[in-house]
Amino acid sequence: xxxxSYKAADASGKVIRGxxxxxxxxxxxxxxxxxxxxxxxxxxSKGAGKKLDWKFLDRFTSVFNAVSxxxxxxxxQDLSVLLNAGLPVDRALAILIEVTGKDRFKEIIGEILKAVxxxxxxxxxxxxxxxxxxxxxxxxxxxxxxxxxxGPVLERLGLFLExxxxxRDFVRSAMVYPMFLVAVGGLSIIVLMTYVVPKFxxxxxxxxxxxxxxxxxLLGLSDFLRSWWWALFLVIxxxxxxxxxxxxxxxxxxxxxxxxxxxxxxxxxxRKIEVARFSRTLGTLTRSGVPILQALTLVRDIIGNQxxxxxxxxxxxxxxEGDRLSKALNDxxxxxxLAVQMITVGEETGRLDAMLLRVAENYEKVVRTTVRRFISFxxxxxxxxxxxxxxxxxxxxxxxxxxxxxxxF
Numbered sequence: 001x002x003x004x005s006y007k008a009a010d011a012s013g014k015v016i017r018g019x020x021x022x023x024x025x026x027x028x029x030x031x032x033x034x035x036x037x038x039x040x041x042x043x044x045s046k047g048a049g050k051k052l053d054w055k056f057l058d059r060f061t062s063v064f065n066a067v068s069x070x071x072x073x074x075x076x077q078d079l080s081v082l083l084n085a086g087l088p089v090d091r092a093l094a095i096l097i098e099v100t101g102k103d104r105f106k107e108i109i110g111e112i113l114k115a116v117x118x119x120x121x122x123x124x125x126x127x128x129x130x131x132x133x134x135x136x137x138x139x140x141x142x143x144x145x146x147x148x149x150x151g152p153v154l155e156r157l158g159l160f161l162e163x164x165x166x167x168r169d170f171v172r173s174a175m176v177y178p179m180f181l182v183a184v185g186g187l188s189i190i191v192l193m194t195y196v197v198p199k200f201x202x203x204x205x206x207x208x209x210x211x212x213x214x215x216x217x218l219l220g221l222s223d224f225l226r227s228w229w230w231a232l233f234l235v236i237x238x239x240x241x242x243x244x245x246x247x248x249x250x251x252x253x254x255x256x257x258x259x260x261x262x263x264x265x266x267x268x269x270x271r272k273i274e275v276a277r278f279s280r281t282l283g284t285l286t287r288s289g290v291p292i293l294q295a296l297t298l299v300r301d302i303i304g305n306q307x308x309x310x311x312x313x314x315x316x317x318x319x320x321e322g323d324r325l326s327k328a329l330n331d332x333x334x335x336x337x338l339a340v341q342m343i344t345v346g347e348e349t350g351r352l353d354a355m356l357l358r359v360a361e362n363y364e365k366v367v368r369t370t371v372r373r374f375i376s377f378x379x380x381x382x383x384x385x386x387x388x389x390x391x392x393x394x395x396x397x398x399x400x401x402x403x404x405x406x407x408x409f
Contacts, residue, residue, distance in 0.1 A: 005044075040099060089150075090117050136298045156288060177375075281295075
């Protein structure tokens, strides 16, 4: 039996919080329904799972970033549950104000509720907060309102956001250990160069040219770091600021995105990530009733790589002129042939949305496998690199010590 914490709403809309035991999440939902409540959110209690939890990180970063992507995902899923249970939009929003723990998000939901109670559509109310709810998000809601299927559209949108969040969390989790290695290794090298190596410079002061070249080079570098570390720090900060400013320009962003696609390993990985993102977004939009041309325009806004985004603009024009989506994608030479073939099958069978979502699932799995392999190679490579650097420092010092035996006394 597992222990679940839950949030639910009663018949009057009051939020109920509690804990219950159940074999699985499905059984927990049935138990909550049996108590006469509408389940909003069900999670394993603390300590029940060992998965790395990024919610704490999201809460920490939310101090600076206001509402996080995780907050929007939970809001979408909770709103979907309440609407599919038969509650009206305004009552569901009122419940979510109580459920949401972040003050800033509570204010936003409160303003959205006031707009809806004043007669505005939910999509129009959401569009007033573009930094929280993207154009893609708002158009999905608008499509659901137009077709009278807001609950199911929110459910698909929640699944889409959850998939995107899971992929981000997976990449973050995979990079924790390599980042830790870089931090510890870099700190060790700094300590060696600024504290340990200078101790030997006193011993080697009278040796003159008898010191091996590598040792002299190392001592000079150590002395430079101790004397001019502040200048080096300022140069690094200045270069970083200039690079960020350049990358914010259209030309700089285009150059950097093109460079990323040409890199041996990461280029292929970035292409697969964008294929998965394109396929899942387009599939979700078309399944929700958004016209293909409008969907392609929205997809361009969420593609991170500007090279691929601009290429999709050409695809949009080709489809507008009457070409098939698969043919336009094939002519780009940016999408893998397997993905193009699967999209072709979807067009021929009239199940384009289903096939796009299948493509997304396949490439999300490929991305996870590729990241695992890359990390499994990166970790020993970084350990080896740090070992080589420390080894060079130690050997340089030992060479100088051994050369002392050759000095005449």
